[in-house]
Amino acid sequence: MLFSEFTLPAKLIQTMTEAGITEPTPIQTATLTTALAGKDILATAQTGSGKTFAYAIPLIAQLMNNPDSAALVLAPTRELAAQIQTAIYQLMGPRPAIRIALLIGGDSMFRQFKQLDAGPRIIVGTPGRIRDHIERGSLSLEVADFLVIDEADRMLDMGFGVQLEYLAKHLPTERQTLMFSATLPPNIVKLANQYLREPERISVNSTQQPAANIKQEIIHTTMTDKFAHLERELTKREGSIIVFVKTKRGAEHLAEKLSRHDHSAEAIHGDLRQRQRDRVIQDFRDHAFRIMVATDVAARGIDIPHIRHVINFDLPQCPEDYIHRIGRTARAGKEGEALCLISPEDNSKWRAIHRLLNPGQKDEFRGGKGNPRGPKGPRSNTGKAMSLKRKAPGGKTGSRFSHGFNDRFPSL
Numbered sequence: 001m002l003f004s005e006f007t008l009p010a011k012l013i014q015t016m017t018e019a020g021i022t023e024p025t026p027i028q029t030a031t032l033t034t035a036l037a038g039k040d041i042l043a044t045a046q047t048g049s050g051k052t053f054a055y056a057i058p059l060i061a062q063l064m065n066n067p068d069s070a071a072l073v074l075a076p077t078r079e080l081a082a083q084i085q086t087a088i089y090q091l092m093g094p095r096p097a098i099r100i101a102l103l104i105g106g107d108s109m110f111r112q113f114k115q116l117d118a119g120p121r122i123i124v125g126t127p128g129r130i131r132d133h134i135e136r137g138s139l140s141l142e143v144a145d146f147l148v149i150d151e152a153d154r155m156l157d158m159g160f161g162v163q164l165e166y167l168a169k170h171l172p173t174e175r176q177t178l179m180f181s182a183t184l185p186p187n188i189v190k191l192a193n194q195y196l197r198e199p200e201r202i203s204v205n206s207t208q209q210p211a212a213n214i215k216q217e218i219i220h221t222t223m224t225d226k227f228a229h230l231e232r233e234l235t236k237r238e239g240s241i242i243v244f245v246k247t248k249r250g251a252e253h254l255a256e257k258l259s260r261h262d263h264s265a266e267a268i269h270g271d272l273r274q275r276q277r278d279r280v281i282q283d284f285r286d287h288a289f290r291i292m293v294a295t296d297v298a299a300r301g302i303d304i305p306h307i308r309h310v311i312n313f314d315l316p317q318c319p320e321d322y323i324h325r326i327g328r329t330a331r332a333g334k335e336g337e338a339l340c341l342i343s344p345e346d347n348s349k350w351r352a353i354h355r356l357l358n359p360g361q362k363d364e365f366r367g368g369k370g371n372p373r374g375p376k377g378p379r380s381n382t383g384k385a386m387s388l389k390r391k392a393p394g395g396k397t398g399s400r401f402s403h404g405f406n407d408r409f410p411s412l
Contacts, residue, residue: 006032008057009064015093016057025050027204031178032058040199041178042192049204052087055148055178060091062146062176063098063121071146072171073124074164076154078104078274079281083303084150085124098122103139105129106274113138127155127163134170141167145175149195152181153188157318161191168195183320214330218340218350226341227257230313233339234263234291239308240284243293244325246314254313255293265291296321302328312340315349319356 002022004013016022024032027045034041035058045051059071075081085102092098101115103125112129116138123130123144133139149155155164177196181188192199221229234241245251248269255267266289268280277297284292285304294302296316310326329336342350 001029003057007036008061012057012060012064012091016091018093019090021053021091025054027051027202028054028057030202030204031055034200034202035176035178036061038176040176040196041202042196042199043178043180043202043204044182044184045180045202045204051180052084052150053091055150055180056084056088056091058178059122059146059148060088060098068143069146070121070144071123071148072130072141072144072167073122073148073150074127074130074155074167075124075150076126076158076160077297078106078126079277079297079302080151081124081126082278088122088124100124103129103133104274106277127160127167131163131166134167141170142172145172147171147175147177147195149177149179152179152191153183153185153320154324156187156191164191164195182324211327211330213333213335214326215335215337216326216339217337218342220342223343223345226313226343227254229341230311231258231261231263233311234258237309237337239290240287240304240306241291241309241311242302242307242325242328243291243311243313244316245293245295246317248295250314251293251295255291258291258293263291264289265293267293268297269295270297296325303331304328305331305334307331308336310336310338312338315340315342315346315353317349319349319352322353322356 001024003016003024004022027043027049031041031043031051031054035055041055043051043054045054055073059073063069063071073081073084075084081102081104085100088100089096099115099118099120100122101112101118101120101124103112103115103123105126105128107129112133116133123139123141130139134141149164155161177199179192179196179199219229219233230243243254243265245254248271251267251269255265258265266280266283268277272280280292281302281304283289287306293313307329310329312322312325316322316325326336326338329338340350
């Protein structure tokens with residue numbers, strides 16, 4: 001199907017066509033008809049499958065068709081929220097008639113007051129900062145009749161459950177809610193039962209498996225030799241690379257060490273100010289440097305098409321985060337490669353990842369700590385890359401949100 005075959009506003013079809021957005025992905029096709037009918041949705045899909053457009057298109061259509069409607073989009077991280085705003089602007093084209101306010105932590109509160117004063121009908125942001133605005137009296141959600149909760153599993157992982165409960169109390173009872181989650185553990189089902197009314201369940205492909213167009217490899221090594229293996233891999237690989245580590249300090253240290261070894265590298269982690277994080281991401285997007293060393297703050301929501309490789313210098317604490325990490329490559333149908341550097345200290349984490357990727361199979365490690373065996377049993381040589389999986393072939397301006405900015409600061 002083409003987007004022009006759905007019952008979308010003509011202006012939206014026009015701007016999407018001009019932007020070259022004409023053919024929906026499977027998750028977009030599966031979501032659009034149900035969402036346009038006004039039904040609640042609980043959707044799961046692989047990372048990189050196009051889920052942002054899957055909810056952004058019906059959201060914009062709702063606001064174009066109903067001038068009194070407003071929308072709230074919740075995201076777990078600042079980076080994802082900023083990318084959602086960018087995606088919505090992309091769909092609406094230049095000089096959009098519907099304004100957006102981006103409310104995220106670490107950003108200037110004064111700038112956000114000005115955005116609210118400009119009359120937005122779409123609020124995109126993180127739960128903590130949106131709650132902050134409600135408590136300050138600068139934002140009311142009483143007319144936000146279209147709610148999107150993106151990456152709901154990550155929301156709960158990051159401890160936003162209480163914030164979501166608070167925000168729900170300030171939303172109208174009569175609303176349409178779309179919830180997207182990369183995984184569907186019991187706590188997400190419970191969350192869906194709490195916020196959604198008779199939702200349509202949509203699932204496209206397995207969310208417990210990486211995309212088929214990611215070639216995965218592992219190298220068994222030691223903590224002492226990890227950096228030497230990393231350097232060799234960086235030298236022989238071409239294109240942009242994300243290297244994941246487990247701590248903020250580790251990210252800074254590794255980026256500095258790579259720079260001293262003549263690699264162009266920058267670090268991104270949660271201790272950076274929002275302006276610094278934005279700069280690192282934009283510079284990476286603009287090819288100003290080749291290697292981004294990241295903690296899991298970048299594992300979700302970062303959508304940079306030219307990323308060719310993901311290297312796990314440290315394995316993630318949560319097995320599901322492995323899928324989200326390597327999902328930074330091979331997006332929108334492209335091919336990519338993922339590599340894990342596994343020391344004996346990582347064996348238990350790799351067992352958990354292997355069980356997630358290969359449900360029902362025996363553990364990959366049969367020889368105990370420091371004596372790993374690869375998939376299907378053969379022993380893997382220390383320091384030699386072992387492939388896990390081969391590549392598969394290939395409206396109306398004005399705000400529906402009330403706020404008290406000018407009332408509280410009449411001189412501004």
